[in-house]
Every structure is written in structure tokens, then in C-alpha cells.
Amino acid sequence: MTVESTAARKPRRSAGTKSTAGKTTSARKTASAEPELVQLLTPEGKRVKNAEFDKYVAGITPEELRGLYRDMVLTRRFDAEATALQRQGELGLWASLLGQEAAQIGSGRATREDDYVFPTYREHGVAWCRGVDPTNLLGMFRGVNNGGWDPNSNNFQLYTIVIGSQTLHATGYAMGVAKDGADSAVIAYFGDGASSQGDVAESFTFSAVYNAPVVFFCQNNQWAISEPTEKQTRVPLYQRAQGYGFPGVRVDGNDVLACLAVTKWALERARNGEGPTLVEAFTYRMGAHTTSDDPTRYRGDEERQSWEAKDPILRLRAYLESANHADEGFFAELETESEALGKRVREAVRAMPDPDRFAIFENVYADGHALVDEERAQFAAYQASFADVEGA
Amino acid sequence: MAAEKMALAKAINESLRRALETDPKVLVMGEDVGKLGGVFRVTDGLQKDFGESRVIDTPLAESGIVGTAIGLALRGYRPVVEIQFDGFVFPAYDQIVTQLAKMHARSLGKVKLPVVVRIPYGGGIGAVEHHSESPESLFAHVAGLKIVSPSNASDAYWMMQQAIQSDDPVIFFEPKRRYWDKGEVVTDAIPGPLHKAQVAREGRDLTLAAYGPMVKTCLEVAAAAAEEGRDLEVLDLRSVSPLDFDTIQTSVEKTRRLVVVHEAPVFFGSGAEIAARITERCFYHLEAPVLRVGGYHAPYPPARLEEEYLPGLDRVLDAVDRALAY
Numbered sequence: 008m009t010v011e012s013t014a015a016r017k018p019r020r021s022a023g024t025k026s027t028a029g030k031t032t033s034a035r036k037t038a039s040a041e042p043e044l045v046q047l048l049t050p051e052g053k054r055v056k057n058a059e060f061d062k063y064v065a066g067i068t069p070e071e072l073r074g075l076y077r078d079m080v081l082t083r084r085f086d087a088e089a090t091a092l093q094r095q096g097e098l099g100l101w102a103s104l105l106g107q108e109a110a111q112i113g114s115g116r117a118t119r120e121d122d123y124v125f126p127t128y129r130e131h132g133v134a135w136c137r138g139v140d141p142t143n144l145l146g147m148f149r150g151v152n153n154g155g156w157d158p159n160s161n162n163f164q165l166y167t168i169v170i171g172s173q174t175l176h177a178t179g180y181a182m183g184v185a186k187d188g189a190d191s192a193v194i195a196y197f198g199d200g201a202s203s204q205g206d207v208a209e210s211f212t213f214s215a216v217y218n219a220p221v222v223f224f225c226q227n228n229q230w231a232i233s234e235p236t237e238k239q240t241r242v243p244l245y246q247r248a249q250g251y252g253f254p255g256v257r258v259d260g261n262d263v264l265a266c267l268a269v270t271k272w273a274l275e276r277a278r279n280g281e282g283p284t285l286v287e288a289f290t291y292r293m294g295a296h297t298t299s300d301d302p303t304r305y306r307g308d309e310e311r312q313s314w315e316a317k318d319p320i321l322r323l324r325a326y327l328e329s330a331n332h333a334d335e336g337f338f339a340e341l342e343t344e345s346e347a348l349g350k351r352v353r354e355a356v357r358a359m360p361d362p363d364r365f366a367i368f369e370n371v372y373a374d375g376h377a378l379v380d381e382e383r384a385q386f387a388a389y390q391a392s393f394a395d396v397e398g399a
Numbered sequence: 400m401a402a403e404k405m406a407l408a409k410a411i412n413e414s415l416r417r418a419l420e421t422d423p424k425v426l427v428m429g430e431d432v433g434k435l436g437g438v439f440r441v442t443d444g445l446q447k448d449f450g451e452s453r454v455i456d457t458p459l460a461e462s463g464i465v466g467t468a469i470g471l472a473l474r475g476y477r478p479v480v481e482i483q484f485d486g487f488v489f490p491a492y493d494q495i496v497t498q499l500a501k502m503h504a505r506s507l508g509k510v511k512l513p514v515v516v517r518i519p520y521g522g523g524i525g526a527v528e529h530h531s532e533s534p535e536s537l538f539a540h541v542a543g544l545k546i547v548s549p550s551n552a553s554d555a556y557w558m559m560q561q562a563i564q565s566d567d568p569v570i571f572f573e574p575k576r577r578y579w580d581k582g583e584v585v586t587d588a589i590p591g592p593l594h595k596a597q598v599a600r601e602g603r604d605l606t607l608a609a610y611g612p613m614v615k616t617c618l619e620v621a622a623a624a625a626e627e628g629r630d631l632e633v634l635d636l637r638s639v640s641p642l643d644f645d646t647i648q649t650s651v652e653k654t655r656r657l658v659v660v661h662e663a664p665v666f667f668g669s670g671a672e673i674a675a676r677i678t679e680r681c682f683y684h685l686e687a688p689v690l691r692v693g694g695y696h697a698p699y700p701p702a703r704l705e706e707e708y709l710p711g712l713d714r715v716l717d718a719v720d721r722a723l724a725y
Binding site for chain 1: 452457458460462463465466467468469470471472473474475476482490493494498501502503504505506507509510511543545547565566567594640641642643648715
């Protein structure tokens with residue numbers, strides 16, 4: 008495995024370091040030492056060998072590589088458009104994925120159609136890979152619905168706002184897959200902050216105990232709003248898996264090839280009945296947590312700059328160019344496609360109608376509920392009273 | 400007709416057995432539900448007959464139990480999960496309230512979550528802290544959940560069948576102090592709707608409305624009051640959400656007086672909701688304010704004090720006297 012240099016990372020010390028100095032535990036040592044991470048493409052775009060994981064991308068064609076590049080560029084363009092739309096007042100909020108395109112596209116493209124994905128609220132790239140129309144992702148951020156798509160159309164669950172809840176849903180779903188004797192796999196996305204939640208710990212326990220075919224894909228983007236990973240854990244996150252009895256691996260989250268390979272490996276384990284895997288994609292949230300956040304209050308420019316040097320899109324472009332897998336025409340065409348996507352998203356959001364006011368009472372229950380019926384009728388009478396006034 | 404006298408706990412056991420036999424998608428999950436048969440033996444023998452993949456002993460993690468049940472329901476299963484005691488449901492409260500209750504609406508009706516959460520609840524068994532609580536109002540306040548509580552063996556059997564068949568999440572509160580009370584269960588009768596209240600005893604002077612463990616207490620109250628020449632009607636509400644206000648209204652229009660009895664604290668409890676709505680509906684029929692008898696705004700007390708805390712014969716009779724004095 009290739010070891011990434013730690014030189015570019017700004018060293019951080021946890022609040023407790025001073026008081027525990029001199030009584031350093033092995034855990035602290037482990038946390039401060041940068042663990043190995045799986046990398047197939049260096050930040051400069053050089054392909055490096057990996058004895059364990061190369062085989063998972065061995066047959067990849069130049070066309071497929073261009074496809075990964077296209078996915079990342081279009082996802083970034085979509086994300087930028089959504090951020091702009093929030094600034095223009097068209098969306099109430101947006102959670103940007105800027106910087107995490109490789110983690111999402113690599114893992115998303117590793118999934119099979121019959122696999123099932125349980126996202127958090129930032130998995131726009133994974134949604135793209137699953138065929139969810141990006142405009143559907145914007146409804147809840149615009150405030151016209153609380154979901155926006157049929158989870159079963161693309162085997163892509165609704166976004167989950169409560170941190171870590173979906174890891175248990177994924178585990179239960181995977182338990183069901185195993186009961187059905189199917190060879191599908193399930194993948195649950197969550198972040199470094201979520202790793203502190205009890206539900207994530209419980210999902211590790213359940214998935215291990217029942218040998219559930221689930222992949223836990225943690226995008227460690229270094230920040231849980233303003234709190235660094237050091238506020239969540241004293242050991243590298245991927246090592247958590249060991250305590251539950253299943254493998255964990257850290258992958259370069261800005262390397263789309265490595266994310267693709269490692270996720271394929273983990274999904275294959277799941278399909279083969281080998282149980283859960285924890286993948287920690289070591290990446291970086293280049294933007295704010297959401298558009299309500301102000302990262303200048305808790306982190307400096309130099310950190311972001313160090314990560315910009317590892318940009319997932321530039322890295323693959325460098326590789327495509329050096330390997331003569333893409334020409335200028337491809338990049339120009341993609342630029343045009345990217346602008347068209349931005350325009351389509353912009354127009355779709357602005358054309359999104361407000362929901363019917365009676366939607367408040369719809370689908371509260373599958374089998375109906377007397378109180379909902381009563382309140383709907385009261386609401387209707389109240390609304391009708393305005394019509395009487397207008398008609399008078 | 401196949402009729403059998405059985406304890407309420409046994410009736411739930413038989414009901415779960417029938418559901419497991421009828422529908423291969425039904426699962427029973429929880430801590431100790433397998434080999435032990437549950438701490439109250441409600442699931443006794445089910446794992447032996449249906450196997451570990453249908454009757455699942457889970458890790459000791461309530462949020463995990465409900466959260467994975469949600470995932471199983473998304474996959475097409477119908478999990479019936481057991482929370483061992485009322486006071487232990489709170490680690491799972493997040494999953495129940497933020498996920499289980501809302502996913503149907505969030506998916507615009509595309510996703511259904513037919514999950515039953517069984518909770519043995521209420522006091523009167525001399526238990527330690529967190530083993531005697533009545534948190535039904537905390538769940539009834541949440542749209543997307545249905546809340547029911549049987550008071551007798553027959554209802555326990557049939558309401559469990561109906562809860563499992565419901566496409567909505569149902570919180571099934573089991574009156575643990577009535578687990579051992581026997582009643583006749585007719586297993587091939589066609590039951591009434593799950594959320595319909597029943598008149599447990601007819602009367603003309605005052606209506607006592609209760610559910611779960613307090614129905615028996617109210618029937619005892621009515622019997623005692625009858626000796627004093629008072630003819631009380633007793634309603635078994637059976638469902639807390641939705642609440643069958645029509646049946647309560649019909650009764651109150653006849654008796655003109657209403658006392659609501661539950662074990663949960665009175666403050667912001669289900670009795671407050673009933674009092675408010677019945678006052679709206681029956682203002683000109685009422686001869687007295689709707690009175691409530693229930694627990695105090697205090698932590699559930701140690702066992703040696705629970706008889707003071709729980710509504711008993713005398714406290715309910717006192718409320719009856721007050722209502723009739725208007």
C-alpha cells in the first residue's frame with residue numbers, strides 16, 4: 008500500500024493531549040501516526056501499483072475512466088449551481104460535496120443496480136451514479152418536500168438528516184437481503200462526525216453479529232461542522248471495525264480509482280457472505296458544512312490549499328492526459344455538457360411549483376387516521392372561508 | 400367457534416404464533432425473545448418452532464432494534480419488535496420519532512413501514528425504577544405513529560393481529576400488570592376495527608373512559624359504585640392514536656359526565672386531550688367539567704409508594720363523587 012505524506016497536513020492537537028503527555032497510550036500513538044491508505048493515483052495523477060486492490064480496476068477501459076471523470080465534473084458543476092441557487096435565494100440551504108467527488112463517484116460506480124444505498128444528505132454524487140435526477144435532490148432544500156424521490160426506483164434511500172440513523176436502516180435492510188438469499192449488497196454512507204453516534208456503533212454490532220452484507224462507507228472529510236476529527240476519535244476511524252470483528256480500510260478519498268477498487272472489494276465481500284466492511288475514505292470538505300456555515304471561523308486557508316493540491320478531478324485529468332486517454336475535444340465537449348446541466352438545474356429549480364397546501368395531510372399514515380381526516384376537513388373549511396369573502 | 404380461556408400474555412403469544420404461521424415476512428425481534436421467551440414469556444416457544452431467523456434474539460441495543468426493523472421493513476418484512484420495558488424505549492425514541500414515524504410521508508407514500516413496537520408498560524408489579532412507566536402520550540403526540548393498548552386477552556389477541564397487518568407503524572402498549580389475567584379468546588371471530596372504542600359496561604350516570612390496565616380498575620369502580628346506587632358506564636378506548644372521540648361523545652351525551660382514568664401523569668396526558676375535545680364537542684351536554692385521574696408530575700415512585708401514585712378504586716370513586724356533585 009502507498010503511504011501518503013503527512014507533511015502537507017496542518018498538525019492538530021487534541022485538547023487532552025497536554026494532560027495525558029508522559030502517559031501516552033498506544034492509542035494516542037496510533038492516532039498521531041498517519042496510517043497507510045490505499046492509493047492508485049497520486050495527487051500528480053501518476054498510476055501507482057497496489058498488489059491487493061489493482062485487480063479490482065484491472066480491466067477498466069479508457070472510456071470508463073473518461074466516464075468517471077465526466078461524473079465528477081458534472082457532479083461538481085451541479086453542486087456549484089446548487090450553491091449559487093442558495094445564494095440567490097432559490098434554495099433554503101445546500102450541503103456542498105465540493106472536494107468529495109472521488110469518494111462518491113468511485114464508491115457509487117462500484118455499486119450494482121440491485122444494491123441498495125443509504126445516504127446522508129451530502130451524497131449528490133452517489134445519487135448521480137444511481138440515476139437519480141439531480142433536480143430531485145433539490146426539492147427538500149427548496150422546501151417543497153421532505154424527500155423528493157421514490158427510494159425504490161433507484162435503490163437510493165431518501166437523504167437522512169439525523170446523523171447516523173441510516174446506518175441502522177442499511178444494516179436491517181442487509182439482514183433482509185441475507186434472509187432472502189439474494190446476492191445484493193447494501194452500502195451506508197456517513198461522516199466522521201456520525202462515527203461518534205450510538206446508532207453507528209449499534210449498526211456495527213448488529214451487522215457483525217448477523218454477518219449482514221453491508222458496506223459502511225465513511226467519508227472522513229476532516230470536519231463535523233466546526234469540529235475536527237480529533238474531537239470524534241482518538242484512533243483512525245477505519246480501525247474501529249477491528250473491535251467489532253470485521254475489516255476496516257482507509258482509502259485515499261480523493262482518488263476515484265482507489266475508491267472504486269476498495270468499494271468493489273468490500274461489496275464483493277458482502278456478496279460472498281463475508282459480512283460487513285468499514286471503508287474510511289480520507290478526503291476533505293473544501294467548502295462549508297452547509298451554506299449556513301462559516302468555515303473561516305474554525306480553519307485556515309493553508310489547510311484548504313494543501314487539499315486543493317490533492318483535488319480529485321485535476322488528478323484524474325492529469326492521468327487521462329498523460330496516458331493519452333482523452334483529447335481536448337473530450338474536455339471541451341464536457342465543458343459544454345456541464346454548462347447545459349447547470350442551466351437545466353437552474354431552470355428546473357425556478358420552475359418548481361410550491362406544493363399543494365393539502366399536501367400537509369397527505370401520506371401521514373398509510374391506512375389513514377381519524378384525527379388527520381378531521382383536521383384536513385377543518386383546514387378545508389378554513390380555506391373555503393376565504394373563497395366566500397372573495398366571492399362576496 | 401374456537402374459544403379458549405387464556406391469560407393476556409398467552410393471547411399475545413398465540414397471536415404472534417398465528418402471524419408467524421400466516422405470513423413468512425413476519426419477524427419477531429428483541430432482547431431475550433428467543434430461548435428465554437422474553438422476560439415476561441410473551442414470546443415463549445416461538446423461536447423453538449419458527450427458528451432463529453424468524454424469532455431473533457438481538458444485541459442489547461434498543462435503537463439498533465428499531466433501526467434495523469426499519470431496514471427490514473424497507474426490504475419487505477413485517478417486524479414485531481419487543482422493547483423489554485417501558486422505561487427502556489427512550490434509546491429507541493429517536494429512531495421511532497424521527498425515522499419510523501416519518502418515512503412514509505417523506506417518501507410521498509412510496510415507502511411503507513409495517514413495524515409493530517411492543518412495549519410492556521405501566522406499574523403495579525412492584526418493579527424497580529424505569530420498569531413501570533406509561534409514556535403513551537409521548538408517542539401519541541407524534542404524527543405517523545398509531546398507539547394502541549388492549550385491556551383483555553381477546554383484544555390482545557386480535558389487536559396484535561390487526562397491528563401486524565397494518566401498513567403503519569404501531570406502538571403496542573401491553574398492560575404488564577394484566578398479563579396474567581385470563582379471558583376468553585375466540586380465534587375465529589371477526590374483530591371490530593383496531594381503533595374503535597368499546598363500551599365495557601353500560602351505565603347512565605357518568606362515563607369512565609380508560610384503556611389498558613385501567614379498564615379493569617374502572618370496571619371495579621363501577622361495580623363498587625353500583626352498590627351505592629350509581630350506574631356508571633365504562634369505555635375501553637383501546638386506541639390512544641387515533642382516539643375514538645365519537646364513541647366517547649355518544650356516551651357523554653347520554654351520561655353528561657366524564658372522568659378519564661390513566662396511569663400516566665395527568666399533566667399533558669391523554670386525559671387532557673380527551674377533556675379538551677369532549678368539552679368542544681359536548682359543551683352543552685356536560686353537567687360537570689371533565690375530570691382526570693392519573694399519575695402525578697413526579698418520577699414514578701419506588702414500589703412501596705406506587706399504590707399512592709397509581710389511580711386506584713378510592714381515587715377514581717372520589718373523582719366520580721366530585722363529578723356527580725355538580
